Amino acid sequence: MAAPSTDNTCREEADTTTMERSIRERVPPLLTDLYQFTMAYSYWRAGRHQEPAVFELFFRDNPFGGGFSLFAGLHDCQLFLRSFRFTHEDVEFLRSVLPPATDPAFFEFLRGLDCSGVTLRSVPEGTVVFARVPLMEVAGPLAVVQLLETSLLCLVNYASLVCSNAARFRLAAGPRRKLLELGLRRAQGPDGGLTASRYTHIGGFDLTSNVQAGFLFGIPATGTMAHSFVTSFTSLEEVWPRTLVAVDGDADPVDVISLTKGWLSRVCELLGATPGKIREGELAAFLSYAIAYPHNFLTVIDSYNVGCSGLLNFCAVALTLCELGYKPVGVRLDSGDLCALSVDVRRVFRLCSEHFSIPAFNALIIIGSNNISEESMAELNSKENEIDAVGVGTHLVTCTKQPSLGCVYKLVEVQGRPRMKISEDPEKSTVPGRKAVYRLIDADGHPFLDLLCLAVESPPEAGVALSCYPVVHNSDAVSITPAQVVCLRQEVFATGEVTQPLCSAAETRAKVQSSLQTLHPRHKRLQEPDTYSVAVSEKLHNLVTELCKGSSSDSNFLLAN
Amino acid sequence: MAAPSTDNTCREEADTTTMERSIRERVPPLLTDLYQFTMAYSYWRAGRHQEPAVFELFFRDNPFGGGFSLFAGLHDCQLFLRSFRFTHEDVEFLRSVLPPATDPAFFEFLRGLDCSGVTLRSVPEGTVVFARVPLMEVAGPLAVVQLLETSLLCLVNYASLVCSNAARFRLAAGPRRKLLELGLRRAQGPDGGLTASRYTHIGGFDLTSNVQAGFLFGIPATGTMAHSFVTSFTSLEEVWPRTLVAVDGDADPVDVISLTKGWLSRVCELLGATPGKIREGELAAFLSYAIAYPHNFLTVIDSYNVGCSGLLNFCAVALTLCELGYKPVGVRLDSGDLCALSVDVRRVFRLCSEHFSIPAFNALIIIGSNNISEESMAELNSKENEIDAVGVGTHLVTCTKQPSLGCVYKLVEVQGRPRMKISEDPEKSTVPGRKAVYRLIDADGHPFLDLLCLAVESPPEAGVALSCYPVVHNSDAVSITPAQVVCLRQEVFATGEVTQPLCSAAETRAKVQSSLQTLHPRHKRLQEPDTYSVAVSEKLHNLVTELCKGSSSDSNFLLAN
CATH class of the missing domain: 3.20.20.70 (Aldolase class I)
Known part of the structure; x- marks a missing residue:
């Protein structure tokens, strides 16, 4: 290949300390939206900041009119979580921009914050993924997991987009x-x-x-x-x-x-x-x-x-x-x-x-x-x-065809109770509850459906028929029988530590190739690909229906007055 | 306005040290294309690295199908030039990636490099600018000004693009x-x-x-x-x-x-x-x-x-x-x-x-x-x-309409002699020679033409007719009479120092508004604006013609054999 490198063997990556420093420099904890702090303050003020909460990160449409995306940015997210801490200077700046009504004790709280209470479950970096499948689950104290939103989105959005673009090239x-x-x-x-x-x-x-x-x-x-x-x-x-x-x-x-x-x-x-x-x-x-x-x-x-x-x-x-x-x-x-x-x-x-x-x-x-x-x-x-x-x-x-992926970060559970945003725009409604995500494989070894279940449900079994609801609006139930079932996400960060080895660029690159290999060509077509199915389990479907009606105890209408 | 800020008065910017540290972190001197180093080495090896050279930075088309762009990123370029130095670690990495044939003394040369020999002349940040007008002129030792290419382009390209996009919004x-x-x-x-x-x-x-x-x-x-x-x-x-x-x-x-x-x-x-x-x-x-x-x-x-x-x-x-x-x-x-x-x-x-x-x-x-x-x-x-x-x-x-500006950085002079790239694609040919750039203003106070002259020419004078050639391919000469003449660029960096005060975001924001104010509405229309004229002086036009024919002594054909 072009001189001076004559092959494409990867060299060693920089050591983790250098990488982590690079992330801290690129993604300081102030590189976020101001409303994360006003919300965190309101939670703190109401004594709700430690309530266990779960957010999910996903995108709504596969990029470039394609049939798939690649999930990337996890490595950076893991390093970001591990190094997440406010400096004295950060906190003093926040003191100067938050409204004067902010209780000074809140800044002490910020000064002591880290991600030791946060658990990240994620699809492995470099995996082929699809619209509407929650790629990352961020669980932890409500105020902390709220504060992480913008940074995690920023790290995943472009990384996944440009990685998917490269895969298409x-x-x-x-x-x-x-x-x-x-x-x-x-x-x-x-x-x-x-x-x-x-x-x-x-x-x-x-x-x-x-x-x-x-x-x-x-x-x-x-x-x-x-x-x-x-x-x-x-x-x-x-x-x-x-x-x-x-x-x-x-x-x-x-x-x-x-x-x-x-x-x-x-x-x-x-x-x-x-x-x-x-x-x-x-x-x-x-x-x-x-x-x-x-x-x-x-x-x-x-x-x-x-x-x-x-x-x-x-x-x-x-x-x-x-x-x-x-x-x-x-x-x-x-x-x-x-x-x-x-x-x-x-x-x-x-x-x-x-x-x-x-x-x-x-x-x-x-x-x-x-x-x-x-x-x-x-x-x-x-x-x-x-x-x-x-x-x-x-x-x-720059991904001229579509320069943004549009990942979002949505609250799905607080204190063990499912939460849902029910928008007038159905596209913007969310799927509530803490979930498990399974990839169902057909007899030829091709993935054919990603299934979102409630975390408490027992997993689907290979060779056993199950009924589920495609996430396409108002779909009827379908019955399917997977030849294999893969649990799509794994814990990658907990108690302040990275719990799965950080993958090097070369390792993730290999993962991309093997993940793309198993995908059926009809989903890989660059023009007019077949849509890959994503569905919710019956239990999850029922929960959505309940919450939309407001019949769940966790979606109260104000009846008393 | 939206809480918590109740007005849009700018706060103080961070001090220059913080800004400069931020630039060093965001734009380390290794954040560039490898070929800058292989070229620099070849210059050094041939003993040409200190030859005085001049590069120009410009873009070829106004973005978003519009009639103008805004020039931005200068502040970052100035800080980048001031802090440009290779660390020991940088140089050791370069030693490991450049071909083994590289003379070890070259790395000593890199270790001692800085921008003390570089002079940057630039359009002020926040000015309304047009395609094909050289916005920055970077003069200095050939090897050094070559090494700066990618970083300067990276700092100007997106800054100008997104600033122009914001102006359109x-x-x-x-x-x-x-x-x-x-x-x-x-x-x-x-x-x-x-x-x-x-x-x-x-x-x-x-x-x-x-x-x-x-x-x-x-x-x-x-x-x-x-x-x-x-x-x-x-x-x-x-x-x-x-x-x-x-x-x-x-x-x-x-x-x-x-x-x-x-x-x-x-x-x-x-x-x-x-x-x-x-x-x-x-x-x-x-x-x-x-x-x-x-x-x-x-x-x-x-x-x-x-x-x-x-x-x-x-x-x-x-x-x-x-x-x-x-x-x-x-x-x-x-x-x-x-x-x-x-x-x-x-x-x-x-x-x-x-x-x-x-x-x-x-x-x-x-x-x-x-x-x-x-x-x-x-x-x-x-x-x-x-x-x-x-x-x-x-x-x-993300500038979805056009996510890249496409600024380029072209060599126009070495050792006082004009250089030119004569491409088979006329769009990719360059305008040779060290230049002065003038903005000509009409009697109503509107800019109506940007004129590129050779630096050695005397400037156009208000009220005096002059003949020039629009840069549109194969245009005939036109005669124009400016009511006012403004020299568009000024020296902003020399002998290792920033020579014009660094403008804060607030100051540049004000400059944008006043610069846009003077532009005639026909150039500001978001759809189908009138094209603003850019022209070269007769002397410059003649130089281009000579170099294309190869009749200039600086564009030798290999006649001897």
Whole structure:
């Protein structure tokens, strides 16, 4: 792959302390909505702040018009919970913004807060998930779990969105083409870029241009040169040193300028090209780069004109390197009709390989990188091209098709009693009660339905028929028989500690691939996928009905007056 | 405005040290593309790293199909430049990712790097700007100014985009309606949320929900309660304390439960409402909040049903507060037909005011906040409604209409000689040479053309006709006479220091308003605006022509062989 990294093996991630510091810096506990504090104060004032409460996090629609999403951001949430504490400075700031009526003792309470009373149950990071399935359950003291809302949403929303987007690009590209994430400069803020690098790698990208993502997450970083490097040179006079030592020859430096000029003549002759249209500055840039990094020679060849200049200059320098025993890496195309250009370039590589008997020219790679969208990625499968690797920036990291996932965080239980928001907009009503979530698998090993039950119900059993209600509005009961049943969530944080090992980016990336593997292709289609079923158990269905009618004791209408 | 902040006066920003630390944490010098380092190494290896070079930053199209953009992110760029330094840990990481061929002395060079040799000339932050006008000029040692590319782009791109988006929402809303930014949970990463809060305030929003934005930038923060607060209550038994002291009455606490029940009866009677449909938990939530923050009573009233429950409960508690001498603030509507609901709510407020002789009910505010887009904001001007303030999240902060601005950073000069990228895609060609940028103003005080000249040219003069070439491809020369000429850029960073005072968010916000004020309405139209003219001087036009032909000595074709 593109120099300097030559494979996509992950390096070690930074140690957990560095990661945790990074989270504390990116997500300080004040990075939240003010109303979390006014609500927490009201709970505290009413003596309700310690009441056990349960929130659920979910999204309402699969992103990008697709049939699935990937769940991501959990690792950051776990570190966030572990480090959640207000500093003296934080509390003093809150004292200055909350209404003067706030009892000073509340600030003492905040000063002592942490997440030791919070339990997080979650779908494993990197799992394929669906709209309306509660992905995380956050249980703990009412005031604390309320305070966590905005931060957890912020950490899950974009991570899951951009990871899902990357997975779609990967599906569009097919399994073999290398995918490079190049989005940092176009990301929504510096951390948008960093988060994108992590979660697009998890979603299926191989390499990133982002050095900090390499540093923090061990993602292999890649990149060689921009057009500015090429255009900064004007003349071969600027090349220095002007010599290179052959890989396994004697130690006498070889004059590469002369050597390259010779190769350029032969290339021009072979291709019938006009030397008069070749840019000298471009040749100087390529030579300078080759002299600096002879093992990593990969250049952008469209700063002027690919056919008349860039490709000829590349071939001349690459042939020089080959003569000295080095293996040039390849080229990047960054404008024009990438497919057509790549075919031309490959033809020239093959011709050179054959004519000059240089087999290394058959291993050269071609990278394409010009405003690639999911659609243009998919087109690579239908149009003739020779592109080995694709660099994607804007459309990947900013998720132009749908730049927000819309996760929400809803209260479902207080003091062991189910809570529900019954909106005039049915889409905005919530499913009450503490739940267990099961993924039902069919006889072919494909998941076919996610079932939400009350936590107190006994789990569905493999091979046993059960009746349930699809969450689609006003659906009738259906009967289904799973071949296997998987409990979808597990406890990942409790008593102030992370209770499942934190997954590295590489581990979660592997999880994504295996989770996507089991999903039936009809749900993975990028256009018009089949809808995956999500249903509630009969007991949960009955509870919803009761609460909507107000007939449950936990949904009192004010009858006494 | 929405409690607890009662106006939109900015607080003090955090001190510069805190801001600079925040930038260092958000934008460490490794948060960049790897190729910046491979290029820097090649320059260093060739002995070219100290050559004086000039880059320009600009975007190619005004965002959102609009006629203008706002320039933002400069403040962060200035702090970034001032603090730009590699730590030992950074350099050791780079040593591990750059190709093994990298000369160890290069890492010593990196260790000693800073921006003391860099000069930044920039359009002032908050200025109305247009596509293809170079907004920043970064001059300094070639290797250093190359290394800055990704970070500067990342800091300007999203800041300018989201600031421009906010300005469009402000234009759509008109000058009087209060605008609240509520986007943190839907932002692209935590810092996307923080950046959005700063730059949407600068672009014209009044308040934010984001506490950290209040802490760092002094932006007034707002917010009272979510639906979860309302649904967490089930019964009036949960209200505690159950008393409140009147504002200027005697100190005897009053039983507000009884008082509220009395008011609720009277409200139901007045409105002919059915008490049996009123949610007791909602009333308990409102009462608890009122007891905690009697001066800041603003509730969300659609957790169940506005007309049958939320509005009645609000009125009862608000009337109780009025009786005790407090001034309730208002309500928030978060679902359904906001316009129609607001009209109903206002009617009830007026009725209560009149019937119970409570003038404070005429001052109650109504906030709307349900997936507001630029279009739905504009609709508020044509549909009957009583919405005083609008809360906007997703569409504002993620810029759903166009989630990336696409700023680029192009080399225009090395060693005093102009550089140019001549792409096969004319859109991707650059305008060479170090420039001066002038804004030409017409006799009515409206800017009508931005003129790019070579830095060495004498500036255009007011009242003197000049000939220039619009940047639209292949345009003929036009003759124009400005009434006034403004030099658009100024030096803001040099010799390692910020040379213009850093502007606070409040100052830049004022600049935005005055800059937008002078722009002719035809360029401000949200749909199909007139295109603002950008042109190059004759001298610059001639230089482009020369370089394209390769006839300039700085654009050598390889003639010798």
